[in-house]
Amino acid sequence: MSSESILRIDKIDVFYGDFHALWDVSLAINKGDIVSIIGANGAGKSTLMYTIAGQYVPANGTIEFKSDRIDGMGPHLTVGKGIALVPEGRRVFPRLTVYDNLIIGAYTPKARGNIEKNIKKIHELFPILADRGNQRSITLSGGEQQMLAIGRALMSEPELLLCDEISLGLAPVVIKNIYRKLEVISQEGITIALVEQDVKRSLRVADYAYVMLEGRIALQGNASDLGEEQVKKAYFGM
Amino acid sequence: MEALIQPIINGLLLGGLYAVIALGLTTMFGIVKLVNLAHGDLMILSSYLSLTLVTYFGINPFLSILFVVPIMFVVGFAIQKYLLNRVLGKEMEPPLLVAFGISIILQNLLLLVFTPDAKGIMTDISVKTIQIGNIYLPVLYLVDFIIGCLVIFFLRLFYNKSFLGRAIRAASDDVGAARLMGIDTSNIFAIAMGIAMITAAIAGILVGMTFSFYPHTGSQYLIISFGVIIIGGLGSMKGALLGGIILAEAQLLGAHFVGPGYQLLIGYAVLLAILALRPQGIFGQAH
Numbered sequence: 001m002s003s004e005s006i007l008r009i010d011k012i013d014v015f016y017g018d019f020h021a022l023w024d025v026s027l028a029i030n031k032g033d034i035v036s037i038i039g040a041n042g043a044g045k046s047t048l049m050y051t052i053a054g055q056y057v058p059a060n061g062t063i064e065f066k067s068d069r070i071d072g073m074g075p076h077l078t079v080g081k082g083i084a085l086v087p088e089g090r091r092v093f094p095r096l097t098v099y100d101n102l103i104i105g106a107y108t109p110k111a112r113g114n115i116e117k118n119i120k121k122i123h124e125l126f127p128i129l130a131d132r133g134n135q136r137s138i139t140l141s142g143g144e145q146q147m148l149a150i151g152r153a154l155m156s157e158p159e160l161l162l163c164d165e166i167s168l169g170l171a172p173v174v175i176k177n178i179y180r181k182l183e184v185i186s187q188e189g190i191t192i193a194l195v196e197q198d199v200k201r202s203l204r205v206a207d208y209a210y211v212m213l214e215g216r217i218a219l220q221g222n223a224s225d226l227g228e229e230q231v232k233k234a235y236f237g238m
Numbered sequence: 239m240e241a242l243i244q245p246i247i248n249g250l251l252l253g254g255l256y257a258v259i260a261l262g263l264t265t266m267f268g269i270v271k272l273v274n275l276a277h278g279d280l281m282i283l284s285s286y287l288s289l290t291l292v293t294y295f296g297i298n299p300f301l302s303i304l305f306v307v308p309i310m311f312v313v314g315f316a317i318q319k320y321l322l323n324r325v326l327g328k329e330m331e332p333p334l335l336v337a338f339g340i341s342i343i344l345q346n347l348l349l350l351v352f353t354p355d356a357k358g359i360m361t362d363i364s365v366k367t368i369q370i371g372n373i374y375l376p377v378l379y380l381v382d383f384i385i386g387c388l389v390i391f392f393l394r395l396f397y398n399k400s401f402l403g404r405a406i407r408a409a410s411d412d413v414g415a416a417r418l419m420g421i422d423t424s425n426i427f428a429i430a431m432g433i434a435m436i437t438a439a440i441a442g443i444l445v446g447m448t449f450s451f452y453p454h455t456g457s458q459y460l461i462i463s464f465g466v467i468i469i470g471g472l473g474s475m476k477g478a479l480l481g482g483i484i485l486a487e488a489q490l491l492g493a494h495f496v497g498p499g500y501q502l503l504i505g506y507a508v509l510l511a512i513l514a515l516r517p518q519g520i521f522g523q524a525h
Contacts, residue, residue: 053418079420091415093408103401104408108420112401156420 006031006160006191007052012061012071014044014051021047022058023215029160029208034182034192036202036223039212040235045195046088048212049162052193053085054078065160080108084158088165088195090149094138098129101137101148105155114157122151125181143174150181160191167198179205199231213237242494243373249490251376253483254383255448257390259441259459260466260478262434265393268473269410269430272322272333276340278460280435283344284310284442285451286352289359299361299447306439314435319428326427341456348453359446382444387479389440393433394475406430465509471522480520484508 007029014022022044029035039045050056052063054075063071070078075085084105093101102122106115123130126147132140137148146166153161163182167175175198183205186192196202203209203223211219211234219226219234232238263277274280287309288302297305317340325332366377397403409416409426416423445451445459465485470477485505492504512520 055414055417075417076420076422079418085418087415087418091412091418093411093415095411096404096407100404100407104404104416104419104421107401107405152419 004031005029006066007193008064009052010062010064012051012058012063014047014056014058016047016056021056021215022051024061025215025217026061027210027217027220029191029193031159031191032186032189033207034186034194034205036194036196036206036209037212038196038199038202038209038231038235039218041197042214043212044215045212046164047215049085049164049193049195050075052078052160052162053083079156079158080110082157082159083162084153084156084160085162086149086153086164086166088168090142090145092137092140092145092148092152095136097134098137098140098148099133101152102129102155105152106157108156111155111157115155118155118157122154125154125184126151143170143178146170146174146178147181150178150185154185154190158190160193161185162193162195164195165197166194167196167201175201199235203231211235240372242491245490245494246487247373247375248379249487250483251379251383252486252490254386254479255379255441255444255482256462256466256486257479257482258382258386258437259445260463260470260482261389261393261437261441261475263460263463264467264470264473264475264478265437266431266434267467269406270318270322270326270427271330272326273330273337274431274434275334275337275460276317276344276456277434277438277463278456278458279341279344279348280310280313280456281438281442281445281459282451282453282456283313283348284439285359285446286348286357287439288443288446289357292359299359299443303440303443306443307436310435310439310442311432314438315428315432318431319424322431323424323427345453345456352453354452354454356450356452357446358450359443361447364447378448382448385440385444386482389437390475390479393437396433397475402429406433465505468519469509469512471519474519474521477519477521484512 005028009025009027012022012025037045047056051058054073054077057072062069065081065083070081102119103115106112106118128144129148129151137145140148166178182192194202194206206223209223209226210217211231213234263274266272266274284306287306288299291297291302291305292299321336322333325336363377368375368377397407405421406426409421409423413423466478466481469484470481488508489501489505493501496504
């Protein structure tokens, strides 16, 4: 594990209108790690993901990606920097074909030159996407859509892949398969931040973990050092 | 029977023109969920632009397309980027009102500059016909139809095969996810409107060569466009072609059987009948 951090968040607060969603959140993600962010519904995990991706602007504090300030940049620009978000609920483009969804993933100028090469890599990772290339993505099963959403994010050649609730609503056998692929992606050198409600599964693959509670970081540590009791307490705020 | 062939052929050819008239309206509805009430007036603005080029610079009406198309692209881009994008959101009404405002302003501007007199763009082929047996093909109608089909063909190619076309379709499917892909959706919507105005420019020039027009004609063509896209299905391009042909056939056959005075009425009676049988239009997707 290298100790060089690729993402550094320093004391950010995020509001939706009057609602204070993130309180003084600081975290660092090391290059090449899988980092798990866990917490109950409404703990602020998705808000944190979307803030990193540029959708929400922190009221104060800073976000640095590879030593560049990215807070307030807007999601259509953070992609070009090397951050890709696999959104909760998959959000594939339903009326576009599987192939076209992947092409759109490579919208940034940086990725546009390597479309053929990257599609080949993603087809090796998820062969089903090659078989279903000409189908409209709305016709895919939930698990296939999730693979497409991950593949589409990888098309932008990210250095940091943010995955928001990728196991939501999927069968255990499908989840297992997708998690195995995440480890392959990680071995390629891509840093991964994983938001999950399924604590055990995400801790098993993660190097480092943050537990969020009511918009704050309640607990953090190496995934292997965190005890079950300790996590449970932070998760429920007991 | 022989007497029927003439109105059927005329209806088919006119249908191609109706399709290209409606194209900009249906694509903007499909992409931005925007009902552009100024569509007809922007189309007639193109007719006047072409007329000005023809009258004052002696440019061939067909060549005027090369000048009017880029102008209308910029006009469409600017309207979307600086006016309509600002009011796009959850509500349907604000963009509708802005488009209505643009429509009123354009009509009155055209009235001021060009007077209320009827105008027409004269071409060498305005009165030419091709005779095949007992059938007379008006050359201008034939040109309208061919250009209409070409516009639809290339537009479909653009939306299905080009990078930008795919990005526009992605933004129309899911704006939030499109932004996550790096797509600047406000620019993309402006480009989509620019492209809709390219089709409106071509439609405007063809209409200007085929029929007479005056500053208020735009609203007539807006209503025709609504008819075409309701029959064909909202947002569908091949629906626009079929809708155009059905509406035009209904009008011309209606005029043939009942009398010319009933032409418009019968067109809309057919529209109502199709709405009753298939409310989502022929190529529309039921929600």
